Every structure is written in C-alpha cells, then in structure tokens.
Amino acid sequence: xxxxxxxxxxxxxxxxxxxxxxxxxxxxxxxxxxxxxxxxxxxxxxxxxxxxxxxxxxxxxxxxxxxxxxxxxxxxxxxxxxxxxxxxxxxxxxxxxxxxxxxxxxxxxxxxxxxxxxxxxxxxxxxxxxxxxxxxxxxxxxxxxxxxxxxxxxxxxxxxxxxxxxxxxxxxxxxxxxxxxxxxxxxxxxxxxxxxxxxxxxxxxxxxxxxxxxxxxxxxxxxxxxxxxxxxxxxxxxxxxxxxxxxxxxxxxxxxxxxxxxxxxxxxxxxxxxxxxxxxxxxxxxxxxxxxxxxxxxxxxxxxxxxxxxxxxxxxxxxxxxxxxxxxxxxxxxxxxxxxxxxxxxxxxxxxxxxxxxxxxxxxxxxxxxxxxxxxxxx
Amino acid sequence: xxxxxxxxxxxxxxxxxxxxxxxxxxxxxxxxxxxxxxxxxxxxxxxxxxxxxxxxxxxxxxxxxxxxxxxxxxxxxxxxxxxxxxxxxxxxxxxxxxxxxxxxxxxxxxxxxxxxxxxxxxxxxxxxxxxxxxxxxxxxxxxxxxxxxxxxxxxxxxxxxxxxxxxxxxxxxxxxxxxxxxxxxxxxxxxxxxxxxxxxxxxxxxxxxxxxxxxxxxxxxxxxxxxxxxxxxxxxxxxxxxxxxxxxxxxxxxxxxxxxxxxxxxxxxxxxxxxxxxxxxxxxxxxxxxxxxxxxxxxxxxxxxxxxxxxxxxxxxxxxxxxxxxxxxxxxxxxxxxxxxxxxxxxxxxxxxxxxxxxxxxxxxxxxxxxxxxxxxxxxxxxxxxxxxxxxxxxxxxxxxxxxxxxxxxxxxxxxxxxx
Numbered sequence: 001x002x003x004x005x006x007x008x009x010x011x012x013x014x015x016x017x018x019x020x021x022x023x024x025x026x027x028x029x030x031x032x033x034x035x036x037x038x039x040x041x042x043x044x045x046x047x048x049x050x051x052x053x054x055x056x057x058x059x060x061x062x063x064x065x066x067x068x069x070x071x072x073x074x075x076x077x078x079x080x081x082x083x084x085x086x087x088x089x090x091x092x093x094x095x096x097x098x099x100x101x102x103x104x105x106x107x108x109x110x111x112x113x114x115x116x117x118x119x120x121x122x123x124x125x126x127x128x129x130x131x132x133x134x135x136x137x138x139x140x141x142x143x144x145x146x147x148x149x150x151x152x153x154x155x156x157x158x159x160x161x162x163x164x165x166x167x168x169x170x171x172x173x174x175x176x177x178x179x180x181x182x183x184x185x186x187x188x189x190x191x192x193x194x195x196x197x198x199x200x201x202x203x204x205x206x207x208x209x210x211x212x213x214x215x216x217x218x219x220x221x222x223x224x225x226x227x228x229x230x231x232x233x234x235x236x237x238x239x240x241x242x243x244x245x246x247x248x249x250x251x252x253x254x255x256x257x258x259x260x261x262x263x264x265x266x267x268x269x270x271x272x273x274x275x276x277x278x279x280x281x282x283x284x285x286x287x288x289x290x291x292x293x294x295x296x297x298x299x300x301x302x303x304x305x306x307x308x309x310x311x312x313x314x315x316x317x318x319x320x321x322x323x324x325x326x327x328x329x330x331x332x333x334x335x336x337x338x339x340x341x342x343x344x345x346x347x348x349x350x351x352x353x354x355x356x357x358x359x360x361x362x363x364x365x366x367x368x369x370x371x372x373x374x375x376x377x378x379x
Numbered sequence: 380x381x382x383x384x385x386x387x388x389x390x391x392x393x394x395x396x397x398x399x400x401x402x403x404x405x406x407x408x409x410x411x412x413x414x415x416x417x418x419x420x421x422x423x424x425x426x427x428x429x430x431x432x433x434x435x436x437x438x439x440x441x442x443x444x445x446x447x448x449x450x451x452x453x454x455x456x457x458x459x460x461x462x463x464x465x466x467x468x469x470x471x472x473x474x475x476x477x478x479x480x481x482x483x484x485x486x487x488x489x490x491x492x493x494x495x496x497x498x499x500x501x502x503x504x505x506x507x508x509x510x511x512x513x514x515x516x517x518x519x520x521x522x523x524x525x526x527x528x529x530x531x532x533x534x535x536x537x538x539x540x541x542x543x544x545x546x547x548x549x550x551x552x553x554x555x556x557x558x559x560x561x562x563x564x565x566x567x568x569x570x571x572x573x574x575x576x577x578x579x580x581x582x583x584x585x586x587x588x589x590x591x592x593x594x595x596x597x598x599x600x601x602x603x604x605x606x607x608x609x610x611x612x613x614x615x616x617x618x619x620x621x622x623x624x625x626x627x628x629x630x631x632x633x634x635x636x637x638x639x640x641x642x643x644x645x646x647x648x649x650x651x652x653x654x655x656x657x658x659x660x661x662x663x664x665x666x667x668x669x670x671x672x673x674x675x676x677x678x679x680x681x682x683x684x685x686x687x688x689x690x691x692x693x694x695x696x697x698x699x700x701x702x703x704x705x706x707x708x709x710x711x712x713x714x715x716x717x718x719x720x721x722x723x724x725x726x727x728x729x730x731x732x733x734x735x736x737x738x739x740x741x742x743x744x745x746x747x748x749x750x751x752x753x754x755x756x757x758x759x760x761x762x763x764x765x766x767x768x769x770x771x772x773x774x775x776x777x778x779x780x781x782x783x784x785x786x787x788x789x790x791x792x793x794x795x796x797x798x799x
Contacts, residue, residue, distance in 0.1 A: 015714065019714065019717055019718075019721075022721055023717065023720075023721055026721055026724045026725060026728070027724075029728055030724060030728065201717060204713060205713055212603060212605075214605075311395075313596070313603055313604075313712075314595075314599075314603060314711070314712040314713045314716075315393065315395065315396075315592050315595060315596040315712050315716075316393065316394070316395040317713075318592065318712070318713070318716050319395035319396065319398075319399055319592055320395055322399065322588060323399070323402060
C-alpha cells in the first residue's frame with residue numbers, strides 16, 4: 001500500500017502536473033473552447049435552441065399530432081404578430097414588405113429592401129423574425145418526416161433498412177431541433193482527444209524513468225522484488241483514473257455553462273442530423289460516451305506503460321506512440337466517439353474495436369509482466 | 380568533422396526515427412495516389428500550354444477559338460453519324476443524352492467529347508478573366524476583412540494601408556498581363572490547395588516531428604545515457620554542444636531534403652506539370668475560393684515552388700535550433716518534446732489573444748508556427764490577416780536573430796551549468 005502510494009506520487013511529480021496543466025490549457029483553447037463559448041453559434045442556432053427548450057417544456061419528450069397542431073398554432077400567432085409589426089412600420093410598407101410573406105421573399109437586388117432586411121435581421125436582430133423562420137423550418141421538417149426517412153433508406157443496406165423500419169413503426173422521427181445534441185457530440189469528441197493526449201503524457205515516463213536512473217538493480221533485489229512491476233501498473237491505472245476523472249469533471253463543468261440539461265431526458269432519435277442503432281436518451285448517451293472515454297483512456301494508458309517498459313530511450317518511446325496517437329485522433333476517435341452508435345457505421349464495428357483494443361492492451365501488459373519476471377536486468 | 384558525423388549517427392541509426400520516416404513517406408505517397416483520380420483531366424491544360432504557349436495573348440486565344448470551332452464541327456460530325464442530330468453546344472449534347480445512348484459512341488469518341496468539353500471550359504474561363512478581375516475591389520475586401528477579424532483603431536488602419544498597396548500591385552499585374560497564363564482551373568480541381576496546403580502541410584508536420592525528436596535525441600543523449608561525466612570532461616568538453624547543434628541542423632537538413640525529394644518526386648510524377656513550370660503562380664485560373672491567389676511578386680510556378688521549399692527549410696532549421704535551446708534548459712527529451720509542442724501551439728494561437736485595436740495583433744502574427752501552418756499562402760497578398768508584403772522575410776529574419784541570441788545564451792549557460 002505504502003509503495004503504491006509512493007509510486008502514484010512519483011507519477012504526479014510537480015513537473016508533470018505543471019506540464020499537464022499547461023498542455024490542457026492549450027488544448028482547451030484550441031479544441032474545446034469553441035463549443036462552449038459559441039453555443040448557440042449565432043443565428044438561427046440561438047432561435048433553434050430557444051424553440052427547442054420551449055417545445056420540451058410544452059410537449060415533453062415526444063411530439064404527437066396534437067402537439068404538432070399546437071406548434072402550428074403558435075407559429076400562426078407569431079406570424080400574425082410579425083405581420084402586425086411590419087404593418088406598423090412605415091418604411092417596410094413603403095418598401096413593399098408589409099406582410100411577412102413579402103418580407104421573406106424579399107428581392108436581394110432591390111437596394112431599399114435589402115437594407116431594411118439587413119437592418120432587422122442582422123444589425124438589430126428582431127427575435128420574432130428569426131424565430132418564425134426557424135419554426136417554419138421545423139414545421140416543414142415535421143411534415144416531410146416520412147419522405148426524408150425514405151430518402152435515407154434508399155442508400156441503406158439490409159440491416160440499416162431493418163432499423164429504419166423499426167423507427168418508422170415506433171413513430172420515431174427526428175423532429176426536434178438538433179443544436180444542443182450536435183453541440184454535445186462535437187464537445188465530447190474534442191474532450192476525448194484531449195484526454196487521450198493527457199493520459200499518454202502522464203504515463204509515458206513510468207518505467208523508463210526508473211530504468212534510466214538504474215534503479216532496477218536496487219528495486220528488484222529488495223524484498224518486494226519484481227512484484228514492483230505489478231504495483232507500478234496498478235499505480236499507473238489509478239493515476240489514469242484520477243486524470244480522466246479530474247479532466248472530465250473540469251470539462252463537464254465548462255459544459256454546464258451551455259445550459260442544455262432540459263434536453264437530457266429526450267431520446268436521441270428525436271434530434272435531427274443522424275440516425276442511431278439504439279434509442280438512448282440524451283443523458284444515457286452522455287453516460288455512454290463517458291464510459292467510452294474511460295475505456296479509450298485505459299487502453300492508451302496500458303499501451304503507454306507497455307511501451308515505457310520496452311523502449312530503450314525516451315525519444316524512441318515518444319516516437320513509437322506518435323503513429324498510434326495520430327491514427328487514433330485522426331480516424332479512431334471519429335468513428336469510436338463521434339459515430340459511436342451511428343447507423344452509418346455497421347453495428348458490430350464500434351463494440352468490436354473497443355473490445356479488441358482493450359484485449360490487446362491487457363494481453364500486451366500481461367506478456368510484459370511474464371517477461372519481466374525472467375528478464376536479465378544486469379544487461 | 381568526425382565528431383559531428385558521430386553525433387549525426389546517433390540520430391540516423393536510431394531505429395524509431397528510421398521507421399517513422401518510412402511510415403511518413405508511405406503515407407505521403409498514399410495521400411498523393413488516393414487523390415490522383417483527376418490527373419488525366421489535368422493533361423488538357425498542358426496541351427493548351429504546349430500548342431498556344433503558356434502565356435495567353437489575344438492572338439493565341441483567337442487561334443484557340445478557331446481550333447475549338449473545328450472541334451465543334453467534328454463533334455457534330457460524330458453525332459450526325461450516330462443519331463442524325465446536331466447540337467448547338469457540347470452542354471446541350473450532354474444534357475440531352477439518354478443513358479441508353481451512351482453505348483452508341485466508341486471510347487475514342489468519348490475521349491474526344493471530354494477533351495472538347497474541358498477545352499471549352501478553359502476557353503470560357505480565359506475569356507472571363509478581364510471582367511472578373513475588373514470587378515475586384517480591394518478596398519471593399521479590406522473592409523470585410525477588418526469586419527471579419529473585428530479590427531479597429533490603428534490595426535484597422537494598418538490593414539487598410541496594406542490593402543491599398545496591394546491594390547496597386549494588382550493594377551500593375553493587370554497591366555503586365557502576368558495573370559494571363561495557363562494553369563489548372565482552380566475551382567474544379569483545387570490543385571494549388573492540394574499541393575501547397577495538403578501535401579506541404581503534411582510534410583511540414585512530419586518533418587517537424589522528426590526534427591524535434593532527432594534534435595532532442597542528439598542534444599540530450601549524454602544525459603540520458605549517463606555518459607555526460609565522461610564526454611564533458613574530455614578535451615573537447617563542453618564545446619561538444621556546438622558540434623551537437625551543427626549535427627542537429629545537419630539532421631534537420633537531411634530529414635527535410637529526404638521528405639521533400641520523395642514526396643514531391645511522387646507528386647510530380649503523378650501530376651503532369653511539364654509545360655506549366657513557367658506559368659505564373661498568380662495565374663487567374665488559379666482561383667479556388669472567393670479570391671484568386673495573387674502573389675506580391677511576379678513569380679513563376681517553379682520559382683514559387685523553389686522559394687516555398689526554401690522557406691520551409693529555413694523554418695525547419697529554426698525549429699531545430701529552438702528545440703536545441705529547450706533541450707539545454709530542461710536536459711530531458713520527454714519535457715523537451717512536450718514543451719516544444721506547447722511552444723508551437725502557443726505561438727500559433729498568440730494573435731488570437733491580442734487586442735484587436737492595436738498593432739500587437741500583427742506583431743504577434745509574425746511567428747513561425749503561423750507561417751508554416753499556411754503554406755498555401757506563402758508570398759500571397761490576397762486574403763488573410765497576415766498578408767504583408769515582406770511577411771515571410773520579416774518572420775524568418777526576426778526569428779533567426781532571436782534564435783541566434785538564444786543559442787549563444789544557452790552555450791554560455793551550458794558552460795557553467797552543472798552536468799550531473
């Protein structure tokens with residue numbers, strides 16, 4: 001126990017902690033900040049978000065025909081308001097944009113109309129006008145929900161078709177605005193990259209440090225002996241857990257600034273943008289991605305430790321990680337995080353990749369422990 | 380000399396560096412081959428440059444038009460033969476073509492159709508150059524750029540000024556017809572982006588990784604292998620660091636050269652540039668997005684390519700020297716590598732943190748990271764925050780001075796540093 005604690009302390013030396021802080025600061029500015037600072041990103045994303053919140057308050061997690069009728073009514077009421085607003089403003093009536101319909105189909109080449117349009121949409125944005133546009137998009141979306149699903153089905157293979165039919169039978173159509181969910185997917189993707197990078201950074205020196213200081217001669221002749229290797233692996237795994245948990249808490253703390261918790265109880269098939277093999281709620285999806293991040297983190301921690309115990313010097317150690325980390329960040333995370341249950345990736349691919357990675361990294365470290373038991377350390 | 384060679388040997392006999400360089404080379408080749416599906420179509424413009432000369436003149440365009448008419452007559456001859464129909468243009472022919480009629484024409488005839496269609500596209504592009512270029516309003520461009528980056532105060536003034544200068548250059552260019560040369564059509568193929576952004580970008584990134592690793596390996600070698608007490612007490616002693624710097628720079632040169640030769644060798648054997656070396660980089664056809672690529676200088680494609688290679692090489696040398704300085708201070712390759720990464724990323728983000736009203740935002744932009752991250756905009760004046768005429772020279776020059784001072788300082792420091 002004592003040794004384990006000391007090993008953990010050795011991993012978290014102040015230099016490493018400082019570096020970790022520094023690197024995470026940079027990565028969060030480069031990758032994560034955008035999804036927090038610019039959410040909702042301009043217009044109509046902001047209106048989409050607001051309307052989404054309103055819809056969930058009114059209709060709950062599902063939207064049936066009655067809800068839709070109510071939604072349409074809200075739209076018509078607002079349309080009246082907009083008409084009234086445009087009617088009461090003289091310059092709009094003069095420019096031939098007295099009704100909302102004329103306003104929407106304004107002539108871009110007509111200078112007068114263009115200036116007025118620019119004024120109420122961009123210069124001093126009138127929320128109502130933006131909201132109307134978004135509402136009409138959602139209404140169109142709702143009306144054409146069957147057709148658009150059929151359109152997707154055309155390119156689907158047999159298994160995907162089966163899943164689409166399942167969705168149709170259950171009446172699961174993507175009718176809610178997707179801003180919040182799309183934002184989360186982008187956020188968690190970047191968090192995954194940051195965490196993989198951080199874990200590798202912390203665990204790289206674990207074995208090579210002792211070896212290059214010639215500590216093995218002392219350690220392996222002590223009472224604890226070669227079992228120290230196992231203790232160090234345990235210390236590494238505990239440290240990985242600490243790093244991942246701390247970073248997740250920090251980044252989810254930032255994420256809470258986005259105020260998307262009202263969407264958490266909505267099943268993800270209600271959001272547009274993609275289709276999924278399963279029907280978790282938004283919250284369950286968050287849990288799923290968090291579990292996935294832990295698995296990825298532990299896999300890369302185990303790999304880093306394995307390489308740390310076989311590579312001859314630090315440069316070789318960093319060098320051998322580079323292809324793995326780059327491939328993971330460039331291709332792996334894309335499929336295994338962003339499209340984790342997406343219908344466009346075959347159902348078995350993602351679970352299999354996770355299992356294979358986990359098994360390979362565990363087997364690797366077990367083999368290295370077997371090797372360590374017999375290795376000639378005097379050489 | 381022998382010492383330098385032996386220092387270099389530490390890097391190039393390191394198996395991991397050899398494996399990485401082979402991996403990167405293979406990846407670059409894969410990248411180029413997997414994007415080469417349009418290479419046959421690119422031959423058309425080479426033919427144009429061959430028959431009409433790489434510069435477009437009124438006579439050569441006229442000649443081109445006449446030849447096109449001949450081709451058009453031939454097109455109708457072919458269609459008459461098979462379908463007894465005539466068409467007013469190739470587009471009409473292709474639009475009215477039914478799927479089942481495709482087999483009526485032989486492969487050779489189809490080749491002729493595509494050839495003709497492409498030639499016509501190039502002709503139309505060439506014809507529209509003047510009207511498109513007359514519409515370019517750099518004053519307005521400057522305004523929208525200033526708005527986009529939210530500049531105000533002196534920063535806005537500086538950028539406005541620079542755009543005024545660039546506008547003059549643009550007018551001069553229109554006078555001397557430098558932009559009227561044949562080049563791959565930008566919008567459909569985006570060859571400039573592919574070569575100078577994708578291929579160069581990957582290459583720079585790979586070279587950077589290899590160079591940082593090699594430099595850190597050479598510089599920290601003695602400390603990591605516990606040979607410091609022996610080597611630094613020999614006759615050469617601490618002056619060995621000078622050899623280590625020389626060896627690092629030599630390795631940086633070798634790595635960059637190697638990657639360039641293999642990657643560009645593959646690139647130019649796949650893509651045919653045979654008649655376009657003399658074409659101008661500011662060619663009006665080299666127009667991919669909102670703005671055409673317009674250089675501050677009158678550069679041919681070949682000159683631009685060579686200058687870009689030189690610029691990348693200089694940056695790599697400087698990065699190697701920066702790694703060397705970091706190595707001396709931290710004496711540990713692990714920290715050297717990650718501190719360098721952090722330095723690179725920080726410099727890259729620097730001008731995002733500067734106030735948008737002062738010229739600090741530009742001063743922070745004169746850094747090597749920002750420079751090498753945009754290889755497709757080297758020497759260009761069209762677009763971007765750092766579009767200054769001497770941007771590349773100033774950046775490299777200033778950093779050369781900074782790095783030299785740092786190197787001298789770190790030599791001095793190393794002379795008194797504890798070595799164990």
